[in-house]
Amino acid sequence: MQRVATFALLLSLLAGAALAQGGAADFPPCAQAAPVAAGAETSPPALPALPLAQLEPRLAALLARGVEGGSVTMALAAAPLPASALGSASALAVVEISAASLGEGHPGGCLGVEIALLAVAAGGRVVASRHDGVAIEAPAGVALGFEGLRYLARLELPPGEVSLRALARVERTGAFALRASKLTVPAAPPPAAAGARPGTWVEVLAPGTDAGQVAALAAAGALPAPLTGHLEAAAPASVTRLPATSPSAELDELATLVDGHLAALRLLAQGRSREAVAALERLDAGALEADPDNGLGRVTRAGERVLGGIASRHRRALLPVALFFADLSRAHHATRRTALARRAAIAAEHALERLASSPPTPEDRELVAAALDGLAADDLRHGDPTHAILLLVRATELDPARAPRWLALAVLYEWDWRLDAAARAVGRALEHEPGNREALLRAARIARLQAEPRRAAERLEPLLAAPARDWVQAVAAEERARLAFDEGRPEAAVPVLESASELLPDEAPLAAALAFARFRSGDRSGAFAAAARAAEAGQRGLVAPRRRYGELPLAVLLRSRTAAEAGALLRLEALALAVTDLERGR
Amino acid sequence: MRRRLALALLLAASFAGAAGAAPRFDIGLIEPAAGVPVIGPVRVTAEVRGGQALTVEFWLDGRLVGARDRPPWSLEIDTGEAIVEHRIRVVAVAASGARAEAELITPKIQIDEVVELPLQQAYVTATRGGTPVLDLRRDELRVVEGEREQKLVTFERGDIPLAALLLLDSSLSMRGKPLDAALGGARAFAAGMAPLDEAQLVLFSDRVVHRTDFTRDPDELVADLSGALARGGSAIHDHLMLALLELEKRQGRRAVVLLSDGVDVESVLNVADLESVTGRSSALVYWIRIREGGEGAGGRSIWRDYAQHTAELASLELLVAASGGRVLDIARPEEAAHAFGEVLAELRRQYVLGWYPDGLRHDGSWRPIRIECARKDVELRARQGYFDD
Numbered sequence A: 001m002q003r004v005a006t007f008a009l010l011l012s013l014l015a016g017a018a019l020a021q022g023g024a025a026d027f028p029p030c031a032q033a034a035p036v037a038a039g040a041e042t043s044p045p046a047l048p049a050l051p052l053a054q055l056e057p058r059l060a061a062l063l064a065r066g067v068e069g070g071s072v073t074m075a076l077a078a079a080p081l082p083a084s085a086l087g088s089a090s091a092l093a094v095v096e097i098s099a100a101s102l103g104e105g106h107p108g109g110c111l112g113v114e115i116a117l118l119a120v121a122a123g124g125r126v127v128a129s130r131h132d133g134v135a136i137e138a139p140a141g142v143a144l145g146f147e148g149l150r151y152l153a154r155l156e157l158p159p160g161e162v163s164l165r166a167l168a169r170v171e172r173t174g175a176f177a178l179r180a181s182k183l184t185v186p187a188a189p190p191p192a193a194a195g196a197r198p199g200t201w202v203e204v205l206a207p208g209t210d211a212g213q214v215a216a217l218a219a220a221g222a223l224p225a226p227l228t229g230h231l232e233a234a235a236p237a238s239v240t241r242l243p244a245t246s247p248s249a250e251l252d253e254l255a256t257l258v259d260g261h262l263a264a265l266r267l268l269a270q271g272r273s274r275e276a277v278a279a280l281e282r283l284d285a286g287a288l289e290a291d292p293d294n295g296l297g298r299v300t301r302a303g304e305r306v307l308g309g310i311a312s313r314h315r316r317a318l319l320p321v322a323l324f325f326a327d328l329s330r331a332h333h334a335t336r337r338t339a340l341a342r343r344a345a346i347a348a349e350h351a352l353e354r355l356a357s358s359p360p361t362p363e364d365r366e367l368v369a370a371a372l373d374g375l376a377a378d379d380l381r382h383g384d385p386t387h388a389i390l391l392l393v394r395a396t397e398l399d400p401a402r403a404p405r406w407l408a409l410a411v412l413y414e415w416d417w418r419l420d421a422a423a424r425a426v427g428r429a430l431e432h433e434p435g436n437r438e439a440l441l442r443a444a445r446i447a448r449l450q451a452e453p454r455r456a457a458e459r460l461e462p463l464l465a466a467p468a469r470d471w472v473q474a475v476a477a478e479e480r481a482r483l484a485f486d487e488g489r490p491e492a493a494v495p496v497l498e499s500a501s502e503l504l505p506d507e508a509p510l511a512a513a514l515a516f517a518r519f520r521s522g523d524r525s526g527a528f529a530a531a532a533r534a535a536e537a538g539q540r541g542l543v544a545p546r547r548r549y550g551e552l553p554l555a556v557l558l559r560s561r562t563a564a565e566a567g568a569l570l571r572l573e574a575l576a577l578a579v580t581d582l583e584r585g586r
Numbered sequence B: 001m002r003r004r005l006a007l008a009l010l011l012a013a014s015f016a017g018a019a020g021a022a023p024r025f026d027i028g029l030i031e032p033a034a035g036v037p038v039i040g041p042v043r044v045t046a047e048v049r050g051g052q053a054l055t056v057e058f059w060l061d062g063r064l065v066g067a068r069d070r071p072p073w074s075l076e077i078d079t080g081e082a083i084v085e086h087r088i089r090v091v092a093v094a095a096s097g098a099r100a101e102a103e104l105i106t107p108k109i110q111i112d113e114v115v116e117l118p119l120q121q122a123y124v125t126a127t128r129g130g131t132p133v134l135d136l137r138r139d140e141l142r143v144v145e146g147e148r149e150q151k152l153v154t155f156e157r158g159d160i161p162l163a164a165l166l167l168l169d170s171s172l173s174m175r176g177k178p179l180d181a182a183l184g185g186a187r188a189f190a191a192g193m194a195p196l197d198e199a200q201l202v203l204f205s206d207r208v209v210h211r212t213d214f215t216r217d218p219d220e221l222v223a224d225l226s227g228a229l230a231r232g233g234s235a236i237h238d239h240l241m242l243a244l245l246e247l248e249k250r251q252g253r254r255a256v257v258l259l260s261d262g263v264d265v266e267s268v269l270n271v272a273d274l275e276s277v278t279g280r281s282s283a284l285v286y287w288i289r290i291r292e293g294g295e296g297a298g299g300r301s302i303w304r305d306y307a308q309h310t311a312e313l314a315s316l317e318l319l320v321a322a323s324g325g326r327v328l329d330i331a332r333p334e335e336a337a338h339a340f341g342e343v344l345a346e347l348r349r350q351y352v353l354g355w356y357p358d359g360l361r362h363d364g365s366w367r368p369i370r371i372e373c374a375r376k377d378v379e380l381r382a383r384q385g386y387f388d389d
Helices: A057-065 A099-103 A211-219 A228-232 A247-269 A273-290 A295-313 A315-334 A338-356 A362-381 A385-398 A403-415 A419-432 A437-449 A453-465 A471-486 A490-503 A508-520 A524-537 A545-550 A554-569 A572-584 B177-191 B236-248 B271-278 B306-323 B333-348
Strands: A008-011 A074-081 A089-098 A109-121 A126-138 A148-157 A160-170 A176-185 A201-205 B026-031 B041-049 B053-060 B063-068 B074-078 B086-094 B099-106 B120-128 B141-145 B148-150 B152-157 B162-169 B198-204 B208-211 B253-260 B284-290 B327-330 B351-355 B365-373 B379-381 B385-388
Touching: A057 A109, A057 A160, A057 A176, A057 A554, A074 A160, A074 A176, A074 A211, A089 A099, A089 A109, A089 A160, A089 A176, A089 A211, A099 A109, A099 A148, A109 A148, A126 A148, A148 A160, A176 A554, A247 A273, A247 A295, A247 A315, A247 A572, A273 A295, A273 A315, A273 A338, A295 A315, A295 A338, A295 A572, A315 A338, A315 A362, A315 A554, A315 A572, A338 A362, A338 A385, A362 A385, A362 A403, A362 A554, A385 A403, A403 A419, A403 A437, A403 A554, A419 A437, A437 A453, A437 A471, A453 A471, A471 A490, A471 A508, A471 A545, A490 A508, A508 A524, A508 B236, A508 B271, A524 B208, A524 B236, B026 B086, B041 B053, B041 B086, B053 B074, B063 B074, B120 B365, B141 B152, B141 B351, B162 B177, B162 B236, B162 B333, B177 B198, B177 B253, B177 B333, B198 B236, B236 B253, B236 B271, B253 B333, B271 B306, B284 B306, B284 B333, B306 B327, B327 B333, B365 B379
Parallel strands: A148 A201, B026 B099, B162 B198, B162 B253, B253 B284, B284 B327
Antiparallel strands: A008 A126, A074 A089, A089 A148, A109 A126, A109 A160, A160 A176, B026 B041, B041 B074, B053 B063, B053 B086, B086 B099, B120 B351, B120 B379, B141 B148, B141 B365, B152 B351, B198 B208, B365 B385
């Protein structure tokens, strides 16, 4: 068993949950660690009436169909447990999620993960399920300081073969993964453990799971070991070298590359997205290495040919293909093959544009827009906010009713200091969500920068009148104070800052602004008191509200991408048909 | 800044000097001085003679307020807001069990009449061709406010005790070598402190990440820095304002020494706001600016565009100059220690001029100060004015 490091962790329905070492009582609870309903149900009549009511419908559909996929690095394994005295059979499911997946875009603080398990017997009968929330208090960034999360849960199962499915979803980004595994209960002897991945793991036992039983399994070397490490190590091991090209061999080369694309898409259609990406990554790299002058053009043409074929016959399949190219682009970025990364991103964009103009169904429009959000997130990560803006503008054309997307676009305009455009984007967000606090704040701040202090004050009014303990409140109070300072009336800022400081005592900038306002108002002792509080508060808070205001909208875009990924998985059948058709046609 | 001095009649000023001393083991009070009323935070310093003390206890008005188990035998105690009589006692205990104590009764004061005498002070650095000029006489310096020469009432030079606040940027851009070098600079400053100097160390990013109390103990100033981490954005203006307020509570010559590598990206306050604070403070502001890669660009953030950042940087430079301090550009973080040493040396060589300004209107207007030197080729640097509140 690995040790639990210094991360606070809270499992929903904590009673009965046990940690391998240390106790939950030592950890402060995460602020957003609201438990998710858990429960085991048996024998619901048929799919898709799943006993997982709180799961997103699209994810529930994926779980019901058992389609493997998603962007989170995750593995699932299961082992039957010895029968109880009552004769009921059970199994232990182990889910591992890598820290790298969990930490992506994590700003520090509470990190929530939702885990759903579903056991389906022959005939599609759901025989067991559970749905848990896990919250981990972790530092910012991908390197969370531990290997990952290992979740262990006991499921009561009827004898026979079951298909066990696990879905994990990261709360902040919405990124998810689904894995499936076959299991026979009661078992023949459990599979030999391949050895747990070394390092520090945050380990969680789901409520109702016997820690002693788990420890006994571990001692016997029979604890299922999903080994996410194997998955992460599945990166391309070697580069496929293509033979040198002569002009006469050009068509053959292109045909080889088209075949390579189709083979990768075949893997994708089978739910083996990692292998598909790795295969095409090798093919791309090999083509470029073999012919640095023409290789890029050739893989581009091959990709376009495949895309064209899919678009003409199976347009629904364009969505998984687009997301596949986006994954490929990220893989190339990771190995610093920038040109290939760019070509893959362009292919993804082309695939989406073909789907959006074919003409699209309402669902197509929504999913394409969500996928464009994902591409925009990639652009932001790679330092291309201008292109991210273009993608978001297109996304808002296709699916204009989503306030978070308008807000994301507004943030990018603010960073680009295109204040008029930012004001319009925030205005659209407010059309759809008139009470959106962040939108009101941004509208106020933009108005102030546009030298419209009265309008800025009006926008701030509802925020200050209905205070909340969040970063928006802190920045709103500072913005109101800023207006007062600019008017030369620091005394007008004092009550606003006093109320906000009282509400948010850990926010040092509020206390600092209050110290200034009091000093300028002639209240020196009050200023000293507030200054002392600023220094004290500064040693407690986590992410500063002003920093949060300036954060790139990665989280909202990644959440959106997740929706597209779920939609894409539901279209893998269409992709399988498309690939078959294209292969027949060659 | 303006000081309100109370002309007061000292009434009952009684003093009990050092307690009867044992032949071999004794303790005496060095500060506060006898016969002087005390208010607010007061530094109590004792001297142990004729042996080594295991501990020294500090008592105020019959209450134990602190103890030290190693020299310096010094502690800051809070004597409250009222100017009343206080009984300050120090008790030394030797390893042998021998005890010695000393007591001081500070006087209360009775105020018969209050007259506002806003003493203004300026700390003046004099150089000729970059070399310090250390032998100026009182009659060679002139203070002019507007067009009116002011009558100097105080003139000091040399090593006057100092209250310094070392303000180190520890935002993310300072990660690694720059922060290490900044901390090295703070250590160099601490090592150069004179016995009566006091300093506070503050590390900040978008919040205060580490701070000490004001201390005269150089070791205490730079203790526990091994865990200092660079993280977060940089809010220079907010923390410079807080530093200036903190210094307002100190006595004597005051200075902020800011070390930073970049632009302010997250402050609520702008430089114009800061001017209204520095213009009411006599503290000098020094800015040790790390400029790796030559001229620093203004940068860009969601809070200010490139032009605004550039303008703010220029304004901050002007503000530093207006305080009487200066900007010290260093090309590499490793030069920080030298820069801190340079600041400390400059502070030690300053002249302190004091005067009661005439013609005050208390209307919040800006009163420019010009300091002139009768000696040729001597360049003077001092604060450039103050607000007439």
